[in-house]
Every structure is written in structure tokens, then in C-alpha cells.
Amino acid sequence: MKLIVKVFPEITIKSRPVRKRFIRQLAKNIRNVLKDLDPELAVDGVWDNLEVVTRVEDEKVQREIIERLTCTPGITHFLQVEEYPLGDFDDIVAKCKQHFGHLLAGKHFAVRCKRGGHHDFTSMDVDRYVGSQLRQQCGAAGIELKNPEVLVRIEIRNQRLYVIHNQHNGIGGYPLGALEQTLVLMSGGFDSTVAAYQMMR
Incomplete structure (x- = not known):
């Protein structure tokens, strides 16, 4: 199971040294x-995302991992993904069909792509092509951008493709140990308990 951890937004506006220190602290806390x-x-990444990889296949343990991460300060949300090398548009369609094809028959859906890195295409190009092909190949009722019944989410970062299965929300805040102690x-x-919790976040 692979998870992409999105850090608390306030961390991303810190200076480069502080940002790296906070990310390292969060990685240490997750471990x-x-x-x-x-x-x-395995926990890797030092800038704005952390990648958490476990080879444990026991579903009960995987659920416990997810549950603990939702309660770990410093995490805004994290994505449960499948990772692939980035191919051409038809390869992206094939990967999306593999994971979402059985959900699309007779349903209205939308494709959402986020992209980072240098490519000769835009996120909208991916949305349009993948959406049109999935509609033709999977028997979908149509494309609905505002309120889709099924949302196909993918991320492209450099030469890697991530097909997103689920998003889990965290509690946000700064990582424990990243700031000075407070009484x-x-x-x-x-x-006072609620106020302390809000301050911790």
C-alpha cells in the first residue's frame, strides 16, 4: 500500500530550512x-509531500495504519494510490480503466488530473482525453463535472502516474516536536481543552 501525505498548508509557506525541518519531523513522527x-x-520526501510505503498486506493492519495517520498532527490529508511509470495518454486510459472501469457503467463521472513537472501537455488535456475514452469504452452514462457519481482522480508528477483510490483527512496542525513546548x-x-486542541493544531 502506498500513501501520499499532504502536509499542513502553513508548513509550505515557511522558509526553506524551517520547511525542511518540519517535514523531517513529520516523517520521524510517522515512523x-x-x-x-x-x-x-518506508517514509520518503522532504519538500511538500511524503510518500509512505508499506509491504504489509493484512487489511486489518492497513486500516490501522490509515486510522493512526488520520490522528497524526501535521497531516492535512493523505491519498491512497497506485503508482505507475508515466506512459502516453492511451496508457493512462488503460490504467484508469483497470481501476475504475467497473464503476462507470451507466454512471455520470468526471476526471480530475493534477500535474507537476515539465510535460508537453496540460492537466486539462489529460482530463479531456481520458474522460472521452472512458466514456466510450466503459459504457458510462455521460460526463458530469459538477456533481459526478464517480470521480476518477489521477496525479502526474514528473514521469510517474498516480491513480488515486481514496482520500483520508488528517487533523492538520504542526508536527509534534516541531515547535517549542507550551504550558x-x-x-x-x-x-480550555478545546482551546488547547485548537492551539495544538
Whole structure:
């Protein structure tokens, strides 16, 4: 299972050294949180995304990994993806059909592509071509951009293609250990607890 972790947006506007330090701290936290589930877990990336890869195939363990990441400060959301080398447009269609083809028959759908790197095409070019081919090949009812019944999401980064299965939301905030310690006084009510949680985020 491969996950692409999107960091808290406030981290991305920090200076280069601070940003790298926060990302390294988040990577360290993820390893610590998940090491009992997968001692060989791989966490890579130092700029705006982290890639988390586990070879554990037990679905129960995978669900626990996802659950723990949703509660890890510093993560806005993370994507569950399949990764492939980037081919031509027809290859992208084939990969999308492999994962979404069985969901499209008789349904209205949309294709959303995000792209990073240098290519001789745009994200809209991918959206249009992949959408038109999937509609023809999978028996879809049509394309609906505003409220699709099925959303086909892909990311292209440099020469890699990521087909996105699911998106899981995190709690945001800064990674634990990235900032100085703060003393919080708790009263008998819940206001101070909620305020402390909001500050932590």
C-alpha cells in the first residue's frame, strides 16, 4: 500500500530550512507511530509531500495504519494510490480503466488530473482525453463535472502516474516536536481543552 501525505498548508509557506525541518519531523513522527505495525515502513520526501510505503498486506493492519495517520498532527490529508511509470495518454486510459472501469457503467463521472513537472501537455488535456475514452469504452452514462457519481482522480508528477483510490483527512496542525513546548492550564469545563486542541493544531 502506498500513501501520499499532504502536509499542513502553513508548513509550505515557511522558509526553506524551517520547511525542511518540519517535514523531517513529520516523517520521524510517522515512523514512530507506525513502527509497531510495520518495522520496515518506508517514509520518503522532504519538500511538500511524503510518500509512505508499506509491504504489509493484512487489511486489518492497513486500516490501522490509515486510522493512526488520520490522528497524526501535521497531516492535512493523505491519498491512497497506485503508482505507475508515466506512459502516453492511451496508457493512462488503460490504467484508469483497470481501476475504475467497473464503476462507470451507466454512471455520470468526471476526471480530475493534477500535474507537476515539465510535460508537453496540460492537466486539462489529460482530463479531456481520458474522460472521452472512458466514456466510450466503459459504457458510462455521460460526463458530469459538477456533481459526478464517480470521480476518477489521477496525479502526474514528473514521469510517474498516480491513480488515486481514496482520500483520508488528517487533523492538520504542526508536527509534534516541531515547535517549542507550551504550558496549558485546564479548568473544570471543556473550553480550555478545546482551546488547547485548537492551539495544538
